Amino acid sequence: MSWSVLLAAVLTGASGLVASLIGAWYGALGILVVSAGYLSLYLLVRGRSERIQTDIVATVFDVGYWATFLNGVFALDILFLL
Structure with missing residues (x-):
């Protein structure tokens, strides 16, 4: 497991969280992204191949x-419409 792949997964979770906080209507998409970020972390811990993890x-x-x-x-x- 490389640090760059782990960092990318953490940033993914953070960006998904920001997405879910910014737009209430599109919050579900942010939640899905956070879930996918955690899935990536799970795959990292499970020891899948590094190439698959990176992709x-x-x-x-x-x-x-x-x-x-x-x-x-x-x-x-x-905001501009209000």
Whole structure:
């Protein structure tokens, strides 16, 4: 288990948490991202191959990043509409 893969999984959970806090309507997506982040950590602990772990964590991290970004955009749109 490399530190970079573990760090990516932790950041994934953090980005998913931010996504769930920013947008209530899209909070379910954030919760899914957090769950996927913890699944990645579980796979790391179980000892799967490093390549599979890295691919899973990178994919989940990308989803978490875009979920956070889109939630921020929607939250700003709602603020401007009010």
